[in-house]
Amino acid sequence: MSIALDPHRSIVVEACAGSGKTWLLVSRIVRLLLDGAQPSQILAITFTRKAAQEMQARLQLWLRDLAMRDDDFVRKFFAERGIENLSDAQLHRARSLYSSVLLAQPCITISTFHGWFMQVMQRAPLNADVMQGSSLLERAAALQEEAWEEMLEQMRKQPDGAGAQHMQWLFDACGLFTARKLLFNFLGKRAEWWAYTQGQQDTLTFALDNLRTDLAVDMDFDPVSDWGMCGNSEEVLFAFVHQLASNGTEVQQGKAGELERMWTDTAPELRFDQLTPLLFTLAGEPRSFKPTKKQAAEAFLFTRDALFDGLQAVRDTLAEQQAYRLNEAVLHCGVAFLERYQALKQQKQQMDFSDLEWQLCRLLQQSEHAETMQYKLDSRYRHVLLDEFQDTNPLQWQILRAWFDASVAVESQPTVFVVGDPKQSIYRFRRADARLFGVAREYLQEHFAAHALHNNHTRRNSPAVLDAVNAVFSDHPEGFVDFEPHTAEHTNLSGCVLALPLAVAEPSKEEAAENAPLALRDPLITPRTEAEEGARQKEAVQFADLLQTITREWSVNEHGKERRATYGDIMVLVRSRTHLAVYEEALRAQHIPFISSRRGGLLDTLEAEDVQALLMFIITPFADLALAQVLRTPVFACSDADLMCLAQSAAVDEVKTSWWQRLQHLTEPSPALQRAVELLQRWLALADKLPVHDLLDRIYFEGDVLARYSAVLPNEMRAKVTANLHAFMEIALSVDAGRYPSLPRFLQELRELRDSSDDAPDEGKLGHAGDAVRIYTVHESKGLEAPIVWLLDANAAKNNKDGNDVLLDWPTHEPQPLHFSLYTDQASRGKMRAPLFEQDAAQQAREEMNLLYVAMTRAQQALIVSGSSKGEDKEEKKKSLSWYDRIAAAVSNQQEPFGLSPSAELRTGLSKPAQNPLQSVGRVSPVGRNPTCDISSDGNVGLCCANPTYVLPLILPTGKRSTRNTAQQQRGIWLHALLQHLTEGGVTDANELQQRLTIPSAEMESLRQQAQHLLTSPHLARFFDAQQYRSACNEMPYINANGELKRIDRLVEFDDEVWVLDYKLGDSEDAARYRAQMREYQAAMQSVYAGKTVRCALVFADGVLSEM
Amino acid sequence: MAQSERQIPPVEAVSVSAAFFDRIARRILAAHANALPDLRGITVLLPNFHVAQPLAQALMRLAQRPALLLPQMVTLNEWAQSVSLDERVVSDSQRSALLYQLLRDKKWFEQADLWGMTQELLGLFDELTQSLHALPHDAEAFAAAVQQVYQARQNSTLQLEARLVFELWHAMQSGNELDGARAYQQRLAQLAAQASQPLYVLRTSDWTALEQRFLDEYEQRAMVKVFDLREMDAPWSGLFSDVSVGLRSRTIPQLGDTLRFFAATSLEQEARAAAMQVRLWLQAGKRDIAIVAQDRVVARRMRALLERAEVLVTDETGWTFATLSVSTVLERWLTALQSDFYHHDMLDLLKSPFIFADTLAGERKSAVYQLEQLLRKQGVVAGLEKFIGLAAHETLLHQPLARLRQAAALLEQGKKKTLGAWLAALRESLNVLGIDVGLQQDDAGQQLLRALETWQQELHSDEGRYRFTEWRRWLAQQLDTETFRDSSIDSPVRFTHLAATRWRAFDAVLLLGCDADHLPSVADGGRWFNDAVRSSLNLPTRSTHAARQRDDLLALLTLNDCVRVTWQRDRNGEESLLSPYLEMLRDLHALTYDDDLSERDLHAYLATEELHALSLTQVRQPAPAAATGIVPMSVSISAYNSLVACPYQFYARHILRLNELDEVQEGIEKRDYGDRVHQILQRFHERYAQVSAHPDDELEAVLREISTEVFADLLQQDFAARAWLARWYASLPAYIEWQMDNEAQGWRYAESESAFDWQLEGVRLRGRIDRLDVNGDEKLVLDYKTQSEQVLRNKLKEPGEDVQLACYAYAHEAADAAFVSIENGKVKRVQPKQDMPLLAQLNAERLEHVMASVYGGAGLPANGIDAVCGYCEMRGLCRKGEWA
């Protein structure tokens, strides 16, 4: 470890799950800082913003401790990190790191790849041909959809164009959905496409030419008629016919006759098609022909195989040709599609992640620019740290490499620290390639003299869990070759691994009912039962039951102390969310609180739909169903009787009235309906005046929305629903980057968000999750851990990657892919690409194992795995082992760590939790309820916090909105301002004056005349003509003895007297009103001008001077 | 609580800030004792006009006169504005138009957002202007200097950049007119040149280079005295300047209740805590409360919460027009125009309260609703003329649509016009649409109209021509930068920003959103030069900005004794950090006094607020009994299906008669496909009741011909229609084969699309069948389905769950009924395993029985299975998922 932290070395660490990668990385940062690195010289990159934030927080926390704790702490801290004897100077420096890092400008960069790329891109040289000043596109899916529509529209307009023709071919050959999928997948691989066709003028021709070579196809060649016309074919066929006929069975002889006839009676170019059905099954498998005892087996087989080989060759050629044709069409349309998508982004001045990566990659591959970038950033990195390196994609690696190369070129080569774990690479679908880890290691070893280290020592898992992990992976299943047995840091941590018996469905009632007399279900009395999910449902019930047991009887270890397990300690993992509903339903039925903050699920929750229905109603009051839903929400909690009352009150005079009209005219509405009318009317009126967010706020408030949902909902749902309602509010705040969205536009956006799979907003996060079971997909669980992990539905067959995608060959050492093509179903894949398909499948299988590794290693103490089965026989026929199989096998091999055999015990144990071996995780003494109850989740705030001293403040109406000036007043104000300016002699240009005083051009002239009139009228002239007075001063401020600040409009000093002028807007009638004010002016000025007479006068807009 | 007992503090209470002002006043009075009570001969430079009052009061406190004529107290900007210049000053709008054209003509940055680039460059030029006298005077030298700062080897890219900036900048300055920055510079120069009065200056942070130069020059001619808060032994001055000193060797005064922190776990919590704090302060009698909003999003949320509690807030910060409803209406109008009145855009426009403001709001609304219903029904996607055609008979709509047409004619998108001309056209269109009337009624609207007018005036001499889209982008940028301040609210609670708090003291200050991302807030460095170069050119850098914020923050803490900081410790599930300055203060305080300054009460107040609980009955699975008289006496097949699938769904659809609104359909859906296939087959069999006698290719040709006819309109509209047609073609031969087969078994096509309405015991059953075949006496009802065989088999798996076939059979007294699955190139007949006559009988009986129960008041439970609920539009009514 001391090597890993050595600030002067470059390091590549392959570290297993739970080995403390973040600890290592942050420790290294501290060591670098201690060694004198400036914060701005450090660049750390990780994969998610969350991880970056955590890293930053951890660093800050440590530095803070170093600054604040005593010397012993500091020495120990560094002793743990490879410095045994800290010098006094080092100690001093360690203590100052906190403030110097906190206040550094530029500060330390801890970022994601994309965050950092964006930063670099912003400094892209002007002469680089990249998108300048673009912002990051957030909703790519919507834009892709738009591009698709545009492309189709273009084709509609030009149905004879090449694009349209190719698309038509695709429609005919594979239908709309497949065509669409192929093209969207092509778009998804645009970065690879750009890399592949880099530097080509005509990318399409280039790609197709390559493909023709790769597939070895000649599109002009017609293998079918060639076969039919070829003498050799005839020879081979007849040889086999001969074999069949001589000494063959009756069937064989019949076949022989048929074959012979077919050949002879058919035109050469049709022979292949005619013969195929005789020789191949419908599914395309060769029909079986076996020699009888009487036939010469060897010759028979020889001729048979020769025939079939020939035919197969034709079929293969056809398949390659078909594949080529497909690619021709897809690439043709794909290029057009991509162009449109790029153009749309360009219009919006936005770029997506792929653009960012590709553009940056291109930029940095030009060495001149790459060097420029080294200079242009505010920071010069002397130390680069890369986390989770196994998730890097080829372009990212190229970017890094180019960056490193350039840094060498400008002689500021940094130290590089790479940490990752190829075993945890699960992001192929995001184009990550775990093999790059090895490539990077070699590169760094060669160019940066990097040290390669391994760490298989985990600080996370209990020995029990580790034993299972070791057992599952030690014989390197499915290419998991780089596994070495893990060792545990916490050897005393109790734990267990359980494989619950697979749930099997009851024999379906369909079969049972076969014999019973036919009777139909009365839907009013008997609900239909969910048929499909039998086995899974059983698993779900088992799951929910056991969860309850766990919180009753298990204990977990927290910081070395045993405490009762809570729901919050349990993390549930699934491979995909497809069947999650069944499990969630089971949890709900048992009132177990859970969070499955389903990505993108917010807008589908009932509460979010409710709010959308309400907004929908507000903009379309004739939307009856929306209104009915609104009435039924907890906000109004109207009953079905209320709804029926509305349904019945349809206007008598045949005019179809909307529910809203009916609701407003009900003669005797129920209290609930009455309340609804009042509030809805109010909100409808507000909708015109308020922005969406403010409107929602009023609705939440006046409708008492949160409290009413809480009151109506079951306990365990409250926190979640509240969080979702808040999350909805946040969308309203932030939609369109805070720009003002109109209500219809807002709803439209929501609809788009909801439809697009990757941009949909997540459900509300619960602050500190509270006491709830957390459900994640394995992918989401990356970087997380929990005392108890439950792997659900683990017996499901692995999801086969569906077809219609891009096939890529990008060897890790190549700057660009060597092969790029698309494929559909199995049949047309052909032979030439078989090695690539195999490679792809192998990588897929390997990733499947990685996923299992990630899932298992999330568990700190206990790992539970469950699954369902379609029945014994199906189990036996399975092609590959399921996750369940693997873990179950490992567990049964385990040496009964708890003195009990889990499998034997469990069959009976599940229903009788008291005898469950699970207590071995640690049994808790029978205490009362867990004292760490969470406030927000169970709503019992009152118990712990309601304190009579905290009396809520009263409503104190504060502030007022001034009434708007009348036109008259406004003119007066302008006139006043004009007078000021004209008498000061500063700005004289009418235009400029007008703009400065914001006087509308229409008013300006008449105001100016009026002002001039005042200034020049004879009885006022002495106050404005500088010849006639000693000095004058506008807007003169003074302060009186009471500390009040006053302003005198105009103060004019003559030799013996001083005049205070006050401009008035009204007319001269009401001079009396101003007496007090003027008296105050006079008194004040008298105290200043002790020797002079102070006189006061009002000057009215009409020119009247009225002395007070 | 202690605070609530406190009385409204007397104005004279000597606060921390008063002591500072007294020091300044004493100093001024000492120097100008002779002039008293007339201090007009002095100038005091203030950071903002709010400071005038406390300073004046301090002067009075110490002078003790009946009245004092006050010094000239100005901000530098204001002061400069009072100087008039000989040269004309070009407006920023003109300048950016010029630069835009320059860039456009040179074809640089073709991929870039040119307006944004323009904006950025102008900002840079202004900065360069400000530090002008330190700059080299030709491009070569400039480039060389830049290169050197980069410490770079010869690098043409860097050179190019420097030269380009320098040249553009020079080009922009070549005219006789001054730009804003240069005008400011000249004004300051004049002020300094005319300096005569002694000048007192209040400041909290460093000046810009320009300002510093001004003071230096001023000082040549007259006395200048600077009061820098940082040097007036503020308790923590220098706290952040020397980072090498460890925390443990620093000191800090005890902050007690001066400063407290509230760490929120969500945006909502932060906003609620902040609003609660303000209300508590108000209740405790505080009368001058500042909310320094570092995070605008939280500020918006908080403002709404305060308004709930009837607390209005004065806003010193303002909002850009882009965030206000008044500019949305412009945006919608132009968008509608650009999308050729795409229905969403048009309805959105018409639903704006600002349009047609010269007519009654009620009328406008009923017109929109009418139009909406019309186009939902007719499914018109876009096109103003189409809408006009559609509404030919709706008199209410004539006027509004005509006005739209007239307004649209004013803004011809195909043309290139000057910005001024576009603006003129826009303003006129607003007039036509009655939008200007609407805007006039709103403060922000008025300002917006005025801004449009001003821009038009400013740009009237600009001759560059722009495409519609270019102009729109320009307009969007203008609206993004122009701010609106609502001056109509007068309140003791105000939003302000950090820089505006210089030298100000409040009864209480709330610092909102103080996480590390928002404080210091980072000004975007931009792509031009890095900080090293910028600082060598004397341009402000990131650390200049940060330092200013740091100083402002410290000044605020120095002058105010009641400060609360809120921030989000968790942001969308991600941990976030407190502002580094505050973090250090807090740590130091914790270290010294063992008090980390956490706010103590707000959590409890929030909890108390939340406690407000209602008792409502929990939701249960509903099973309403229908009132007599509203249950239909006649039921369609699909209604029966719904009744079986979920009685509540039946209740909502057929008893309450609720439907989803029609949506304007923009693409072809599976349903349309099914319809078309039905039509094709119906037409086909009308021509060929029997196919056996005809050759395959003839049949195929005819069928194809009919197909293209039936698909004609779709093909016309949508290219994807071809895919659907292809999908049908794939099954077409199979269909002929299947029909042949069918006939071979003796079945003859008899009729299609025939409706039935059958009286059962107490209820009528109605429906329509696709097709009836006969075979002698036997009848067979067929129903075409464009679903796969497997899907249909599943449908029929449990007898009685899908009633369609059985009811058909019953209605036609047919012995058999079947689906015809047409999918994936295959055509298959699918029928239930059970005996059809029996099934038919049972289904009829069940309907009678169930409907009798319903009429008799039996409850209709919401008991659909998940597969049904997944597609059910009534989930919002039955509330499945919320049931206890």
Ligand code: SF4
């Ligand atoms: S959502 Fe389900 S339970 Fe509710 S009405 Fe629809 S089908 Fe019935």
